[in-house]
Amino acid sequence: MCKKCPGCALANGQVAASSEHQYGFLITAPFNVLFLDGYSAGDHSSFDGHKVHLIACDGMTTFAVAEPVQQANNKTFAKALMKIMLGYGICHTVVLDKDSKLFKEFRAMCDLLNLNVHVLSGDNHKGMLVERVNKYLNNGLRIVMNERDSVCTANESILLLIDGWNSIPIPGTHLSCSLVAVGREFNFPVDISAAKHLELTSTPASVKSYANDLAVLLVASREIAKVLLKEQRTWHRNLVNSRRPDPKVWNIGDIVFARRQTRSGKGRGIVGKLQYAHTGPWRVCARLDGASYELEHCLSEGVKTKKHASHLSPFPLPLKAPYESASVKGFEPLQPFQLPATSQYVARYEPFHWLSLSELNDEMAPFGWTIDDVHNADEDVDPFSPPAMYTGPPPVMPLYKPPRVPDTSTLSTNIVKSTDRLFFISHEIPNSNRREWRLVRVNLEESMALRPTCLNDGRYLVEFYVIHSADIRYNATNQHLWLQYHLRGDLLQPLTQSDTHLIRPPDTSEQLAECHNLSPLRQWTTLTQESTYRHGPFEFASIHGQKSRDRVALSDWETLHRHNSMFTNDPPSLELPTYSIHLDRGVHLSYSSKELAQVLLLVTEHASTNGETTIR
Incomplete structure (x- = not known):
């Protein structure tokens, strides 16, 4: 990845360095950086003879402008680009796609206008913002053209769709593209006003007073705009960093x-989208x-x-069961001969031993010796014949060494010094004989508020983590663990069908949980008990120098695996997974799990029976 390439920074945001901005260069105002590409609705001309549209997209706000041209050459494109820049502002840099069919014309156009050019690699289409606009135009024109059964109005439809595109919010913000780019909101789907226009019948004195007021207002607006721009940069930087997934x-x-990047080849008969x-x-x-x-x-x-x-x-x-995985039930493949491997091995086994002198003599003289004393002297009293299988005692199981539980003062000091306060515990399911390993986080603030003596007796309020439902097939180091949230009503009066909610762990996850009336599953746990404590406190793993918020390091997983015999559920595998399912993790996920709902029901009943409070 090129550190100074805006396309690489946009396409591979999850591996970019934690810098101040998403791009490697500073974008201080709209239309400083323009992404350019062409678009055509098939090989046809509009009523005005236009065949191609020059699509320009602002790199800061994604505000798009479409300018139709009659011929696809550098002169017509230069004229169209000048119309755009004279209407919205001269740009500093133009970003082009090397894999575009009009790349040569665009490059000649930039040389003609003497503009700075940045070229994206041919394999990187995610960095080209115009690709997103073109995909949106494809979906919109597909609806319009099928309703009208004609492509003659494609030019008007493109302009109408571009107006709707500019009315949407900037990705990741609540500010519309039009507000930041041109200073006013665009109404969706089209900007229409049925009100009467203003009539300017003011006196010269009122006009002068109005102009003075506007001058003062303009100065104040510019200062407010600087503050808003700074806040937007800070908010956008934090948002991009929080959404940046950790690399595998x-x-x-x-x-x-x-x-890989699939490409079509007419000479080789290859269709890229079918590869x-x-x-x-x-x-x-x-x-x-x-x-x-x-x-x-x-x-x-x-x-x-x-x-x-x-x-x-x-x-x-x-796959171990391919037919069941394909939802084919009741099918049994042909098995004409099915013999156990052990019987085949025993049938071929012949015990071997070295022949004694008497046995060699018997082979030479099958009718026996004439003198019995000589024959008996050559016989083996106890010939050696090794057994076919081992019949001794079973091997001794290795002795289990429980973890060393720190004393109360040491544990309290480590918890206060820790940042994430994570623990692996052996969680006893109430009203059952089951013990499961769980990753928990000590909520020190809530523990001290509800139980001031927690630092002295080692009993803390812990919050439970669960593995993301999309990472079940990953190995342990690549699994994401998020807090287990439930509705407050389910925590007070749980049901057997309560849903589990997962929220991506950025800094704003607690505010999002409050907005949806969610609270994490909590329980009072004594961490100084030998039957409960397994490992901790420890921090989340650091991946390539960046600290993650939901990944556990390999050394911590290995410590948990050493105590595998103490749990009824198996820890995640440390090997490569069988297969993976690639899903887009949203900020907020809700799903139904009978196991987690049953644990919620038992934990809540146990807390209610003991009179313990977990929610303030």
Whole structure:
């Protein structure tokens, strides 16, 4: 990834450094950076003879402008771009897509106008903002053209759709594109006003007074705009950093798929959109700087490449039950001969031992010896014949060494010094004999508010984490753990069908939970008990120098695996997963789980029976 490339920063935001802005360069005002590309609704001309539209998208606000042209060449594009810049402001840099069919004309246009040019790589389409606008135009024109059964009004439809695009909020904010770009809100879907226009019949004195008031208002508005721009930068930076997912971590020897850019080739008869977007299998050979890995093809010897961690996905292993996974029930494949492997092995087994002298003599003289004393002297009293299978006692199980539980004062000091205050505990399900491992977080502020003696007796109010439902098939180090939220009504009066809510853990997750009337599942737990304490306190893992908010380090998982015999549920595997399901994790997720609903019911009943308060 190029650090100074705005396209790489936009397409690979999850691996960019935590800098002040999303791009590597500063965008202080709208229309400083313009993304350019062309769009045409098929090979046809409008009523005015226009065939192609020049689409310009602002890099700061995503405000889009469409200018129709009759011919696709550098002169017509230069004329159209000058109309756009004279109406909205001269840009500083133009961003072009190298894979665009009109790249040569756009490059000649920029040379003609003497503009700064930044070219995106041919494999990077996510960084081109106009691609998003064109995809939106495709969806809108598909509806309009099918209703009218004609493409003759494509020019008017494109302009109408662009007006609707500019009325939407800037991605990640509540400010509309038109408000930041041109200073006023656009009404959706079209800006129409049925009110009567103002009639200017003022006196010269009132006009002069009005002009003086506007001058003062203009100065104040500029100062307010600077403050708002600073707040918007801060808010946008925090939002982008909070939405930046952590890259996957791969080990040497893992088998993975690698994502590629599909391209069409008329000479080879290849259709790009019909090709697989992944190649493989590849074996991870080395770990490079910047979350990149060196790969070697498993089937073609000597073929190597370099890929970023975000472009890799686990290679699926053969399914144990392929017919059941395909929802084919009751099908049994043909099995003409089904013999156990043990019986085949025993049938071929023949005990072996070295022949004694008497046995060799018996083979030479099958009718026996004439002198019995000589024969008896050569016989073995106890010939050696090893047993076919081991019949001794079973091996002794290794002794389990429980973790060393710190004393109350040491534990309290470590909790106060810790940042995340995470613990692995053995959670006893109330009214049952089950014990499950759980990742919990000590809420020190709530614990001291509800129970001031918690630092002396080691009994704290803990909040439970659960594994994200989309990461069940990942290995332990790649799983995301989010707080287990429930509605406040379900926490006070739980039901057997209570839903579980998961919220992405940025700084604003608690405010979002308050807006939706959610609260995390909590329980009073004595962390100094030997049956409860397993590991902690510890922090979330750091991935490539950046601290994550929902990932646990490998060393902490290995500590939990050493106490696997103390739980009824198995910890996540440390190996590569069987297969992965790629889903877009939203900020707020709600799903139904019978196991979590049952745990909520038992924990709430136990707290109510003991008279313990978990919610203020």
